[in-house]
Amino acid sequence: MKIIGLCASPRGKKSSTMSLVKQGLLGSEKKGAKTEFINLCKKEIKFCTGCGVCYKKGKCVHKDDFKDILVAILESDGIILGSPNYINSVSAQMKVFLDRLADSIHCQRFNGKYGFSVSTAGGSNSGLVCDYLNNTLLILGANTVGKINIDIGANPDGFSDVKDEAFLMGEKLFDAIEKKETWPEQEMLHTEMRERMKYIITLNKDEWQSEYDYWKKQGWL
Numbered sequence: 243m244k245i246i247g248l249c250a251s252p253r254g255k256k257s258s259t260m261s262l263v264k265q266g267l268l269g270s271e272k273k274g275a276k277t278e279f280i281n282l283c284k285k286e287i288k289f290c291t292g293c294g295v296c297y298k299k300g301k302c303v304h305k306d307d308f309k310d311i312l313v314a315i316l317e318s319d320g321i322i323l324g325s326p327n328y329i330n331s332v333s334a335q336m337k338v339f340l341d342r343l344a345d346s347i348h349c350q351r352f353n354g355k356y357g358f359s360v361s362t363a364g365g366s367n368s369g370l371v372c373d374y375l376n377n378t379l380l381i382l383g384a385n386t387v388g389k390i391n392i393d394i395g396a397n398p399d400g401f402s403d404v405k406d407e408a409f410l411m412g413e414k415l416f417d418a419i420e421k422k423e424t425w426p427e428q429e430m431l432h433t434e435m436r437e438r439m440k441y442i443i444t445l446n447k448d449e450w451q452s453e454y455d456y457w458k459k460q461g462w463l
């Protein structure tokens with residue numbers, strides 16, 4: 243089993259969010275998973291231009307680090323996403339990365355994978371950031387096992403407990419993957435997404451050849 247952790251705090255070793263992502267990875271490692279950590283802020287990831295070439299050809303016009311990161315994710319069974327709260331949202335580095343996944347959403351490429359999200363905030367709304375990240379995992383087709391977040395200013399002594407929780411969440415992620423756990427609410431969401439994507443892929447089949455071919459290959463059409 244392989245679990246990948248992606249973090250988008252630019253603060254390097256000083257990042258609280260990064261330490262929570264790494265705790266999650268340690269939890270999964272203890273159970274026996276292989277792990278990989280990627281600091282998105284150290285990667286070159288260009289803005290999505292919305293050109294739609296990925297829908298048609300299955301590859302992006304940009305030459306940068308995104309492709310290797312996507313390959314590493316697709317080879318993984320589990321994904322931990324981490325971002326600090328920047329103005330009640332994810333950091334820009336995380337958003338630039340997520341925008342490059344539009345074609346993966348159309349193709350539901352994270353189908354069968356599991357994940358969870360972590361976030362820290364100075365004052366508030368770290369939970370909101372996790373909800374956004376978990377929702378992104380869901381619309382990509384993955385199941386989510388929970389979230390780990392802390393508003394540090396409101397809970398200055400709570401960080402070591404939250405680190406322990408992140409470790410346990412890493413173990414929970416391992417178990418969910420091993421047991422191929424499912425949850426009715428998430429299954430319903432996946433079914434809805436599959437229907438919506440099927441509709442737009444079919445509607446645009448002459449233009450989005452690569453995505454249409456992918457869906458056919460999966461036996462979803």
Ligand SMILES: Cc1cc2nc3c(=O)[nH]c(=O)nc-3n(C[C@H](O)[C@H](O)[C@H](O)COP(=O)(O)O)c2cc1C
Pocket residue numbers: 251252253256257258259260325326327328329330331362363364365366367394
């Ligand atoms: C550009 C920027 C925007 C921020 N916006 C918020 C915010 O809206 N709410 C909040 O509670 N904290 C905010 N913070 C504080 C960070 O969320 C907080 O320090 C976080 O723990 C940093 O995580 P890190 O240590 O992983 O980098 C912001 C910090 C920066 C640099």
